[in-house]
Amino acid sequence: MRPTKTQVSGFTFDKLPTAAGGATTIGDQIEADGLNIQRTITGMDWSGAFRNAAVQFTVFKRCGISEKPRPNLANMCAIR
DSSP states (O other): OOOOHHHHHTOOOTTHHHHHHHHHHHHHHHHHHHHHHHHHHHTSOOSHHHHHHHHHHHHHHHHTOOSOOOTTHHHHTTOO
16 A cells, blocks of 8 residues: 555654664574574485475475375475
């Protein structure tokens, strides 16, 4: 929904520097968390049972399935 001309003329921008500071702080933490997750995942052994479990988990999330994993779900959702 687009704001009206009256709404736009009523916008105040004096709080933006404060909001930007908070967003930067949050952004820094999100970046740090993301890098930590990336390091953790890339450092894992992604073979055998670990890889199969990760594939099944991804398939369930993408397909919206909430049950326990079943064989060959990757084929059902075309994820490899």
